[in-house]
Amino acid sequence: MHHGSCLCGAVRFDVAGDLPPPDACHCTKCRKHSGHFFASTEVKKNRLTLHGGEHLRWFASSEKVRRGFCGVCGSSLFFDPPHRDWIGVAMGAFDGPTQTHLHIHIFVADKGDYYAIADGLPQNAQ
Incomplete structure (x- = not known):
């Protein structure tokens, strides 16, 4: 089980099981949402348990994706394509060791x- 939260602790979450290797998205929307690139891991929605959901706010950044953040402290937490069975969880929101490692950079054409980017990991322009 992996535990995480926003900066103020109003929104907390648990993810059951191992975390898939995260990616680092450098697209303009992720950079504006997070303040830099957005590193997240895609977990099945049924493995995510949310606590303090009344403090979670969603912003529809496109017709296909919404982004979740704490309405109290503003922490960027989630990247959610509602039509998919997974949700992107911000790596920086986990409380302890994640036992996973970044595996790719995406949308590097927009960085x-x-x-x-000098870590030697694969890079996709889109």
């Missing part, structure tokens, strides 16, 4: 000009 900010203020940083370099």
Whole structure:
């Protein structure tokens, strides 16, 4: 079981089982949502248990995706395509060790000009 929360603790969550390797999304929307690139792991929705859901706010960033954040402290927590059976959970929101490692960078064609990606992991332009 993996536990996580927003900065203030109003929204908490548990994820049952192992976490799939996360990706780092460098698209413009993820950068604006998170303040940098957005590293998240895709977990099956039925493995996620939410606590304090009344504090969770959703923003529809496109017709296919909504982004979840704490309405109290503003922490970016989730990337949710409602038509899919998985939800992206922000890696920075986990409370302890995750026992997983970043496996790819995506949308690197949109990355900010203020940083370099130099970790040797695969990179997809889109």
